[in-house]
Amino acid sequence: MQSSDLLEAIWRGDIACAGDSDTEARFGLILDAMLPMRRVALQRGDGLGGQVMSEQAELMPALALGDVIEEELELVAPYGALVVILDRAALRPGAGDAARSQLAGRLVGELLVDAVQRGVFPVEQETDALYLLAQAYDAFAASPRMQRLGLVAAPFRAGLAAVLASFWTGGAVRGSEPDMLLGGPLFLASPRLRDYLGALDASFSAPAIELAVPDLISFAHGARSHDDWLRAIGTRIGAVLGRTTAAQDQAAGDS
Numbered sequence: 301m302q303s304s305d306l307l308e309a310i311w312r313g314d315i316a317c318a319g320d321s322d323t324e325a326r327f328g329l330i331l332d333a334m335l336p337m338r339r340v341a342l343q344r345g346d347g348l349g350g351q352v353m354s355e356q357a358e359l360m361p362a363l364a365l366g367d368v369i370e371e372e373l374e375l376v377a378p379y380g381a382l383v384v385i386l387d388r389a390a391l392r393p394g395a396g397d398a399a400r401s402q403l404a405g406r407l408v409g410e411l412l413v414d415a416v417q418r419g420v421f422p423v424e425q426e427t428d429a430l431y432l433l434a435q436a437y438d439a440f441a442a443s444p445r446m447q448r449l450g451l452v453a454a455p456f457r458a459g460l461a462a463v464l465a466s467f468w469t470g471g472a473v474r475g476s477e478p479d480m481l482l483g484g485p486l487f488l489a490s491p492r493l494r495d496y497l498g499a500l501d502a503s504f505s506a507p508a509i510e511l512a513v514p515d516l517i518s519f520a521h522g523a524r525s526h527d528d529w530l531r532a533i534g535t536r537i538g539a540v541l542g543r544t545t546a547a548q549d550q551a552a553g554d555s
Contacts, residue, residue, distance in 0.1 A: 301420050306353070306359060306365070306385075306395065307359040307360065309344065309346065309348075310368060310369075310372050310373070311372070314345055314346045314533055315342050315343070315344050315345075315373075315385065316342065316343055316345075316371055316373065317341075317342060317343070317375050318341035318342060318343050318386060318391075321391075321393070322393075323391055323392070323393045323400075324341075324470040326449070326450055327386075327391060327400050327403075327404075328341070329449050330400070330404055330446070330449050330450065330451050331384065331404070331407070331439075333445070333446065333449065333518075333521070334404055334407070334408055334437070334440075334454070335352075335382060335384065335407065335408070335411060336520065336521045336522065336524070336529065337381070337403040337524050337526050337528065337529045338378050338380065338381040338382065338384050338523060338524070338525055338526070339379070339381055339382050339383070339384050340355065340366075340369060340375065340376075340377045340378070340381050340383045340384065341384050341386060342369070342373070342375075342383065342385050342386065343385075343386045343387075343388040343391065344385050344386065344387065344388060345388040345389075347387070347389070349385050349386050349387030349388065349389075349390070349404035350385070350386070350387050350403055350405070350407060350408075350459070351384075351385040351410055352382055352383065352384055352385070352407055352410045352411050353365055353382075353383045353385070354380075354382065354383070354526055355369075355377050355378070355380060355381040355382070355526070356379075356380070357383075358373050359375040364382070365377070365383055365451070366378075366379070366383075368551065369383070370450070374540065377549060379460040379525070380525030380526055380527055381525065381526065382411075382526040382529075382530075384407060385406075386403065389404050389405075390402070390403040393524065397450045397451070397452050398452050398454075398455040399455070400450070401441075401450075401451050401452040401453075401454075401455040401459070402456065402458055402459035404440070404441075404451060404456055404457025404459065404460075404461060404536060405455065405456040405458060405460035405461075405463075406459040406460070406463055407456060407459075408437050408456075408459075408460055409434075409460045409461075409462070409463025409464055409467075410463055411549055412430055412433050412434060412437070412461060412463075413430070413464075413467045415429075415433075415530055415533065415534075416429065416467075416532040417431050418530065420493075420531075420533070420534040421537065421538070422538075423503075423535060424503040425503070425537075425538070426501070427497055427500070427501040427503065427504045427506055428503070428507055428541055429537045429541065430464070430467075430495065430502060431504070431506070431507060432507045432511060432512055432516075432537060432540065432541070433487060433516075433517065433533070434460060434464055434488055434538065435488050435507070435509055435511075435512030436455075436512040436514060436516040436517045437460065437517055438456075438457055438460065438487065438488065438512075439512055439513065439514050440514040440517060440518065441453045441457065443514050447468060457487055461482040461487065462554060463484060464482055465481065465482045465483075466499065468481075468482075468496075468500065469496075473493070481493045483495055488509075489509060494506045503548050505544070505545075507540075507541070507544060508544075511540055511544065516536060516540065517533065517536075518535075519532070
């Protein structure tokens with residue numbers, strides 16, 4: 301989302317504070333588990349919701365998003381919070397858990413792509429890191445804990461896949477071969493996808509699905525900032541990938 305577009309949307313009234321209905325409160329519990337950091341929740345009513353941004357993002361020179369939120373929307377935006385822009389239609393009571401689960405998948409996808417683009421991971425590990433994180437969130441979405449909160453795994457995966465496909469393959473035509481790389485039942489386990497990512501990034505090692513346990517991305521919900529989460533997830537993923545590389549090097553040396 302372009303910063304200027306977001307600013308104009310706030311001025312037009314397309315973006316407002318999130319509500320406090322039972323549906324939104326229930327969705328908030330899902331976000332507590334998936335995005336375990338200080339957050340500011342907004343709603344966008346023009347069909348362009350499903351975005352995350354740092355509170356510190358500059359919409360204009362020296363004009364931070366958090367300052368705009370506090371001035372224009374009269375909502376407290378804690379320093380270092382993650383701003384989550386929700387799709388108002390998905391939060392209507394009649395929209396159903398599937399629509400909200402897909403929205404959660406999009407938000408997670410945006411968060412992970414943003415982490416890569418911020419340089420949280422070494423360049424040679426970026427594709428591995430995003431692949432491993434997406435696998436871990438996919439496993440987390442299917443866990444009994446998330447099911448009890450009303451998250452539906454299949455639409456969550458669809459939302460996550462849409463963001464990953466946009467990042468890895470660009471604006472693929474719906475139903476085309478690039479679009480289907482992430483659209484099939486195998487999702488990230490697809491050999492075709494792994495081959496594609498290997499051609500895209502020579503450093504890609506296709507981390508094993510066994511490494512992508514839900515605990516890898518599970519945090520207790522607390523008062524950490526977005527930057528704190530980025531550092532923590534960078535450390536966790538770096539440790540896993542580092543152990544994997546060491547094991548591969550050891551195996552190669554023994555052969």
